Amino acid sequence: MRPARLTVIAAASVAAALTAVTGCSQKSDAGGSDAIKVAASDSACEVSKTEFPSGKVQIDVENKGSKVTEVYVLFPDARIVTERENIGPGTKASITAEIKAGDYEIVCKPGMKGDGIKQKVKATGKGGAEEKRSPEADAAVAAYRAYVVQQAEETLPKATAFAAAVKAGDVEGAKKLYAGSRIGWERTEPVAESFGDIDPKVDVREDGLEAGQDLEKDWTGWHRLEKALWVDNKIGDREKQLADTLIADLTDWQKKVGQAEITPTSIANGAKELLDEVATGKVTGEEERYSHTDLVDFKANVEGAQKAYELLKPIAAKNDPELVKQLDTQFAALNTLLDKYRADQTTYEFTSYDKVGEPERKELSDGVNALAEPLSKLAAAVTK
Amino acid sequence: MTESDSAAQQPEQSQQNGDGTAATSAAAPSRRAVLGWGGAGFALGAAAAGGAMTAFGGGPDMVSAAAAGASVPFHGEHQAGIASAVQDRLHFAAFDVKTKDREELIKLLKEWTVAARLMTAGLPVGEGGFGGLPEAPPDDTGEALGLKASRLTLTIGFGPGLFAKDRFGLEGKRPEALVDLELFPGDNLDPARSGGDLCVQACADDPQVAVHAIRQLARIGFGRTAMRWSQLGFGKTSSTTPDEQTPRNMMGFKDGTRNISGTDKAALDKHVWVGAGDGSDWLTGGSYLVARRIRMNIETWDRTPLQEQEDIFGRDKGEGAPVGKSKERDEPFLKAMKPEAHVRLAHPDTNNGATILRRGYSFTDGTDGLGRLDAGLFFLAYQRDIRKGFIPIQRNLAKSDVLNEYIQHVGSAVFAVPPGVRDKDDWWGRTLFA
Numbered sequence: 058m059r060p061a062r063l064t065v066i067a068a069a070s071v072a073a074a075l076t077a078v079t080g081c082s083q084k085s086d087a088g089g090s091d092a093i094k095v096a097a098s099d100s101a102c103e104v105s106k107t108e109f110p111s112g113k114v115q116i117d118v119e120n121k122g123s124k125v126t127e128v129y130v131l132f133p134d135a136r137i138v139t140e141r142e143n144i145g146p147g148t149k150a151s152i153t154a155e156i157k158a159g160d161y162e163i164v165c166k167p168g169m170k171g172d173g174i175k176q177k178v179k180a181t182g183k184g185g186a187e188e189k190r191s192p193e194a195d196a197a198v199a200a201y202r203a204y205v206v207q208q209a210e211e212t213l214p215k216a217t218a219f220a221a222a223v224k225a226g227d228v229e230g231a232k233k234l235y236a237g238s239r240i241g242w243e244r245t246e247p248v249a250e251s252f253g254d255i256d257p258k259v260d261v262r263e264d265g266l267e268a269g270q271d272l273e274k275d276w277t278g279w280h281r282l283e284k285a286l287w288v289d290n291k292i293g294d295r296e297k298q299l300a301d302t303l304i305a306d307l308t309d310w311q312k313k314v315g316q317a318e319i320t321p322t323s324i325a326n327g328a329k330e331l332l333d334e335v336a337t338g339k340v341t342g343e344e345e346r347y348s349h350t351d352l353v354d355f356k357a358n359v360e361g362a363q364k365a366y367e368l369l370k371p372i373a374a375k376n377d378p379e380l381v382k383q384l385d386t387q388f389a390a391l392n393t394l395l396d397k398y399r400a401d402q403t404t405y406e407f408t409s410y411d412k413v414g415e416p417e418r419k420e421l422s423d424g425v426n427a428l429a430e431p432l433s434k435l436a437a438a439v440t441k
Numbered sequence: 442m443t444e445s446d447s448a449a450q451q452p453e454q455s456q457q458n459g460d461g462t463a464a465t466s467a468a469a470p471s472r473r474a475v476l477g478w479g480g481a482g483f484a485l486g487a488a489a490a491g492g493a494m495t496a497f498g499g500g501p502d503m504v505s506a507a508a509a510g511a512s513v514p515f516h517g518e519h520q521a522g523i524a525s526a527v528q529d530r531l532h533f534a535a536f537d538v539k540t541k542d543r544e545e546l547i548k549l550l551k552e553w554t555v556a557a558r559l560m561t562a563g564l565p566v567g568e569g570g571f572g573g574l575p576e577a578p579p580d581d582t583g584e585a586l587g588l589k590a591s592r593l594t595l596t597i598g599f600g601p602g603l604f605a606k607d608r609f610g611l612e613g614k615r616p617e618a619l620v621d622l623e624l625f626p627g628d629n630l631d632p633a634r635s636g637g638d639l640c641v642q643a644c645a646d647d648p649q650v651a652v653h654a655i656r657q658l659a660r661i662g663f664g665r666t667a668m669r670w671s672q673l674g675f676g677k678t679s680s681t682t683p684d685e686q687t688p689r690n691m692m693g694f695k696d697g698t699r700n701i702s703g704t705d706k707a708a709l710d711k712h713v714w715v716g717a718g719d720g721s722d723w724l725t726g727g728s729y730l731v732a733r734r735i736r737m738n739i740e741t742w743d744r745t746p747l748q749e750q751e752d753i754f755g756r757d758k759g760e761g762a763p764v765g766k767s768k769e770r771d772e773p774f775l776k777a778m779k780p781e782a783h784v785r786l787a788h789p790d791t792n793n794g795a796t797i798l799r800r801g802y803s804f805t806d807g808t809d810g811l812g813r814l815d816a817g818l819f820f821l822a823y824q825r826d827i828r829k830g831f832i833p834i835q836r837n838l839a840k841s842d843v844l845n846e847y848i849q850h851v852g853s854a855v856f857a858v859p860p861g862v863r864d865k866d867d868w869w870g871r872t873l874f875a
Contacts, residue, residue, distance in 0.1 A: 322576040326576065419667075423667035426664075426667065427539065427665075427667070430664065433577070433578050436577050437577035440574055440576050
C-alpha cells in the first residue's frame with residue numbers, strides 16, 4: 058500500500074469536483090418553489106416532478122413512513138450524486154446538489170437497507186452537461202461498483218473470523234485465516250486505497266509509517282498483526298485490541314466503498330494499478346514479509362484486474378481487438394504460471410514465497426510485465 | 442536510409458509531435474532538426490553505410506559530427522554499430538524470447554525494426570512522448586525528447602537458443618560458426634549475466650539516448666521478450682577510427698591499438714563480415730559477436746608497481762608505445778616483451794593471424810558489497826567466425842596472460858549478427874525467417 062498516493066480513482070473524484078465547481082456560474086438559483094418534493098413512505102418514493110432544469114437543485118424530503126429512511130440521487134452508473142441518511146419517521150429534510158443535465162434515479166431506502174425504491178428523473182438543459190457516456194460504459198461502471206461493494210461485504214465476515222481467532226489467542230488459527238481475510242481488499246485495492254484515511258489504518262507496512270509516528274501506537278492493521286503472529290508468535294492485549302480496530306476500519310470501508318468515483322478509464326487504470334501492486338510489492342516479497350503469503354495477494358490482485366478487464370472487454374473489443382487478444386493471452390499465461398504454485402486450484406493455498414527462488418521470481422516478474430504493459434493500453438482502448 | 446529519405450521524414454514527424462521544437466531549431470539543433478542537416482548533405486553516416494567512411498578521415502569532421510549529434514543511417518548492407526566509428530556510450534541488452542509462436546517473434550522483430558529506424562534517426566517511437574490521450578501512457582517514454590540523434594546505432598544479434606530444436610523451426614539454420622563457447626580457464630561466469638536469445642547493442646554519444654532506445658525495445662517486447670541482463674558502458678576502450686587516439690581502459694592503459702579499422706574494407710571483409718560461401722547464406726553480410734563481462738580487480742591493480750603494470754601489458758603507460766618503441770602505433774617487436782605480456786599474447790602474429798574487431802566499453806556498476814569497485818571491461822568482439830577469431834585468442838590469453846591475475850571473466854554470450862536492414866520494407870532477421 059502507498060498511503061500518500063493519489064490513485065487514478067481518487068484523481069477522478071478531484072476532477073469531478075472541479076467540474077462541478079466551475080459549472081456553478083451557469084446555473085440558475087434554485088428557488089423554494091422549484092424544489093423537488095419527495096414523499097417517502099415504507100413502500101413508496103413519490104417524486105413531485107420527474108423533469109427539472111439542471112443546475113442547483115433542491116430536494117425536500119418528507120418521511121411519511123414508519124421506518125428511518127435515506128434518499129439518494131444516483132448517476133446512471135449507480136454513482137452517488139448526493140444523499141441524505143437518517144431521515145426519521147415524520148421528519149423532513151432538504152438536500153441541495155449541483156446536478157448536470159442527464160438521467161438520474163432518486164432512491165428511497167426505507168429502513169436504510171436493500172436496493173430501495175427507485176424513480177427515474179431527468180435534469181434538462183445544456184449548461185455544464187456532462188459528456189454523455191455510452192450505455193455500455195455505464196453498465197461496466199455499475200457492474201464494477203457492484204463488484205467492489207460485494208468484495209467489501211465478503212471481506213468483513215472473513216476478517217471477523219480472523220479477528221476472532223486473534224482475540225481468542227489462537228495463533229495457529231489466526232495464521233490460517235490471515236491471508237484469506239485480505240483477498241477482497243487486494244482484489245479492489247485501487248478503489249480501497251482511494252479512501253486515504255482507511256488504507257493507512259488497515260494495510261500499512263512497518264516501513265510505511267511516517268516520521269513522528271509511533272510504531273507501538275500508530276501501526277495498526279493486517280501487517281501489524283502479521284508480524285505478531287509470524288515473528289513474535291504470540292498474541293497480547295494490544296493485538297486483541299488491534300483486531301477490533303481492524304474490523305471497525307473495514308466496516309468503515311464497507312460503508313464508503315459504494316461511493317467511490319468510478320469511470321471506465323479509472324477501472325482500466327485501476328486494473329493496471331493492481332498489476333503495479335504485484336510488480337512493486339508482491340513479486341519482491343515485501344508485502345507479506347513475515348507470513349510469506351505474497352502469492353495469495355498476487356492472485357487476488359490479478360483476479361481484481363481480470364474482473365475489471367472482463368467488464369470493459371465489450372468496449373475494448375470494438376476499439377482495439379488486437380489488444381483484447383493480447384490481454385486474453387497474457388491473463389491466461391499469468392494464471393497458468395500462478396497455478397504452478399498451488400496444488401489445488403479451488404483453494405488459495407499457495408507456496409510460501411520464501412520458498413520461491415530467484416529464477417522463479419524473475420519468471421513471475423516477466424509474466425507481470427507481459428500483462429501489465431498491454432493492460433496500460435486498456436484505458437486508451439475504452440476512451441476512443 | 443538514403444539522405445533524401447531522412448529529409449523526407451522530417452516534416453511528417455514534426456507534425457506528429459506538434460510540439461513546435463522544429464521552429465526553434467535554428468538556435469539549438471533538436472533531434473529532429475539534425476535530420477534536416479543530414480538531408481542537406483551532412484553525409485556522415487551515409488558514407489559509413491557504404492563502407493567508405495571518408496567523412497571520418499579528418500579530426501575536424503569527427504568533432505563536428507559529435508557536436509551536431511548526427512544520425513548514423515540505419516539502412517545498409519551491414520548493420521550499423523559494428524564498423525561505424527565508436528560512440529562514447531553503450532547500453533547492451535540480452536533478451537529471452539518468451540513467445541513460442543514463430544509468427545509472434547517475426548512480428549516483434551518487425552516492430553523493433555520500425556522503432557529502431559525511428560530512434561536512430563532521432564525520432565520518438567509511435568505517436569511520441571506527449572500530446573496523446575491523458576488517460577493512457579505515452580507511446581514513447583520521453584527521456585530522449587529534445588536530445589539529438591547522438592549517432593545512435595542499434596545492432597541486433599541472435600543467440601544459440603533461437604535455433605534450438607522444436608522452437609521456431611530454425612534448427613537447420615544455426616550457423617556452424619555460432620559455437621557455444623568452452624569454459625576457459627579462470628572463467629567465473631554468472632548465468633544471470635550470460636546468454637540470451639536476442640541481443641541489442643545500443644551505442645550513442647549520449648547515454649540517455651542509448652538507454653532510451655533499449656528501454657523502448659524492452660517495452661515493445663514485453664510478453665514476447667523479457668530482458669535477461671543488460672550492461673551500461675562508458676568511455677569506449679577501442680577505436681574503429683585509427684586516426685583517433687586509442688582510448689584507455691580502466692587500468693589506465695591503451696589497449697587494442699591494432700584493432701581492425703572501420704575504414705579498412707579488406708580487413709573487414711576478411712575478418713569481420715560473413716562471406717557468401719561461409720556456410721550460412723542468411724548471414725551473408727552479417728557477423729558474429731562475442732560479449733564478455735570482464736571484471737577487473739581494480740584495487741590490487743592500483744597497488745601494482747608501474748614497471749610491473751607496463752610489463753604485464755607490454756606497453757608503456759604514458760604514450761602507449763610497445764616495449765622498446767617510442768610511439769603507440771609503432772610496430773611492436775613482440776620478442777622484446779615478456780613472454781606472457783598481454784599485447785604479445787593477443788597480437789595476431791601470436792595467433793596465426795587471428796584478429797577481431799573490438800568494440801568494448803568500460804563499466805562501473807557501483808561496488809560489490811565488499812567495498813570493491815565493480816568495474817572492468819565490457820568486451821565486444823565482432824568476427825567472421827568465432828572459431829577462428831575469439832576462441833584461439835582467448836585460449837592463448839586464458840592460459841598464459843599475466844593480466845589474468847587482475848581480471849576475471851564473469852559474463853559471456855555469443856550471437857549471430859544478421860546483415861543490415863536494406864530499406865524501409867526490410868526488417869531485422871528477414872533473411873533468417875525467409
